[in-house]
Amino acid sequence: MYKILVIEDSETIRLELGELLSRYGYTVEAPCSFNNIIEYVNSGNPDLILLDINLPFFDGYYICREIRKKSQVPIIIVTSRDSEADELMSMNLGADDFITKPYNTQILLARIFSVLRRTYDHVKDADVITCRGLQLNLANGSIMFEEKTLELTKNELKVLAYLIKNKGNIVTREELMEYLWSADYFADDNSLSVNITRLRKKLNEIGIGEMIETRRGLGYILE
């Protein structure tokens, strides 16, 4: 489990972001006092820092620079300042990524995931997700079931990964499409159906059978 440090002065955001991130399997720490923030960062050993720019005592730029003097921990700057100048400044100070508020949560999660993957090689382990004996390898886009493997296309992979992450819940077509769009696959109704059909065929081939169920008028579910 990765530990994410949220440095943010709005209490609501600290709470809600904490809830969201822990739902996605991260440990979250969010200090509410900022006068010793640099010592806090150095002693806390987080795996990733989400850093706001407008803070009391020191601004985020200062904190970013100070952290970089001692540590290479990945930093994602989250700010409402959205100009090119702010983005350049953040990158020059050694931040790994830059996201503007208000953010789309799917995009925020995707950015966190990709920064973590870039930084820690062993995240590769987390690239394999399993469900009912089916192994889905996100790194090379293959599925494995009882020694049999099969390659998936990039888009089929995205669909299956989202369904597995939400297993036990009904996923509406719209929700699935929203996720796909946030991952740069701008699927329309038809291409989603095509992908689901192909995915089912491949799952059948590999021998796991009817894994994706259709709930008429509602969406898909993976039990």
Next chain:
Amino acid sequence: MSKMGYLKEKLLFLIINSIAAFALSSFLYFMGVQSYFILYTLCVWFFPVLYLLIYDYIRRSQYYNHLLGSLYDLDKKYLLSEIINKPDFVDGKVLHEIITATNRDMHEHIKEYSKKEREYREYIEAWVHEIKTPIASGKLIIENNKNEVTKKIEEEFNKVEEHVEQVLYYARSSNTSEDYIIKKFCLMDSVKNVVRKNSKSFIYRKIKLNLGDLHYHIYNDAKWVEFIINQVVANAIKYAKEEEAQVSLYAERNQENITLIIEDNGVGISKTDLNKIFNKGFTGENGRIFGKSTGMGLYICHKLAEKLGLGMNAVSDKGAGTKISIIFPVGNFSTMD
């Protein structure tokens, strides 16, 4: 300063001189002074008078013509007092003092206004950044408590966000703001960001998206360009048809520019409205029918585009769709890579 004008002004002086000279010479004549002596007296009288007049004319005309010339040449006329010399004749000095004093006052005035304008813009920008935090927390709360009600609230939040963004860019589009940064970026990335931003509308309203070849590199401010594209795409969605709606984005490489084209098959714009769509506050026929139009979006886009050196134009067929082009000029600098 014309010679005739100058003479006219000195007419009284000349008449008085002539009358006095006439009176003197008549007096001398009746006194029995010889005529060549009278002539000599008149010469002695008029030579300095004429000399002075000519000297005075040259001096003044030189000064005033120079002044007028500078005035015509100046781009910003109120800077006149900065470049003129102080004359050495008395009414010129008075004029010089007046010009300098009024200009100084004008400068103070302009300074005050630009300061006020800057302060106002800075406040608006700060406010926009402030308001984004509660919007962000609101959206997070919605994300953590998904249901039918919060879904509707989220839609409203998105509208708020859109309006706030518009305010920010309106402040940025004012003439005194120069805070853009030109750098190289790919048109595809900007378009993708815009599409992602509007993904919900595309998905729920079942609007088909077609992305053409957009792998062109452009030198400009990516954020501002994204705002412009976003406004146009948002309009395409707003005025989309109920059935089989489509929005296409593609780019064309021309000799002197790269043109991004955003084409929809929506309601279109009538001929009478078409050349007014970039005007401030213009809502037109569609604005009246569909409501929710402030007439600011395209106006701000156009202003931003002007500042960034981009062209924008619109072609539309009522009922068949609209095609907006954003033209990125390609100079020698942009093709260096």
